[in-house]
Amino acid sequence: GRALNYRQFVYLMLNKPEGVVSASTDKRDTTVVDLVGDAYPRRELFPAGRLDKTSTGFVLLTDDGGFAHDILAPKRHVSKTYTVVIDTPLTEEMRRGFAEGVTLADGTALSPAEVEALPPDGLTVKVRLRRGVYHQIKRMFGVYGAGVNALHRDAIGGLALDENLAPGQWRELSDDEVAEITRG
DSSP states (O other): OOOOOOOSSOEEEEEEOTTOBSSSOOSSSOBHHHHHTTSSTTOOOEESSOOOTTOEEEEEEESOHHHHHHHHSGGGOOOEEEEEEESSOOOHHHHHHHHHOOBOTTSOBOOOOEEEEETTTSSEEEEEESSOOTTHHHHHHHHTTOOEEEEEEEEETTEEOOTTOOTTOEEEOOHHHHHHHTTO
């Protein structure tokens, strides 16, 4: 006698806290999927993309493998935006290098990225990537002798992390928000 609200797929915005791993399961650590608990029984949720254990911010959880593949595929160019705290002020050399595409120490050539200093001291920067590789931001700054003290993902595509979500909290995305991810 109750109306059913069927959704083919689930899309969740989660504000990942530090110390949680971006995985579906882990034998030692709490995962981003663990934070959702039993809210979606019989759904195989997984993170569409990863953040390091020490990083924080927007993680998209879904059970839509096709959508996850589409937004992670390099040819789609869905951007990810981060606020990063580095241990030395941003230089013009770093800015130029990011814009041209950094070549990592192992010879991996990366796609161009945007970086800009945020006031007041240049130690906090905004980074926008269109393609990501393992520990990319840390490795990019490492090429210039700079270390990363904190990394927070602010947005995926055109969708920003809901500022009302405290670390560890999550919420469902509307259809419009899911579409916004591919617009950025």
